[in-house]
Amino acid sequence: MMAGLEDISGxxxxxxxxxxxxxxxxxxNVVMVFQNDAIWPRMTAHQNIGFVNRHPKIDPG
Incomplete structure (x- = not known):
């Protein structure tokens, strides 16, 4: 929400x-960066950012 990846409601x-x-x-005046160089190198940045939203049972750590 801070970086505009999700809508703010409520x-x-x-x-x-x-x-x-x-x-x-x-x-x-905020940014988002990954802790590692690439979480999953085979995926685009957009796919990496949205991965947890598509797989909610995975804890990103």
Whole structure:
């Protein structure tokens, strides 16, 4: 939600004490990076990011 990968509904998303629900992700000054160079190198970045959403029983750790 912070990086704009999911819609925000039913909560207030605060960054630095400021509600940012209505700010576009590019204006929230946050980024997302993987801990490893590539989680699954055979998949695109988009596929890697969405993997846990498609496989909710997998704990990304």
């Amino acid at each position: 909560i207030q998303l605060k960054i630095g004490g400021e509600v940012v629900n209505w700010l576009k992700p590019k204006h929230r």
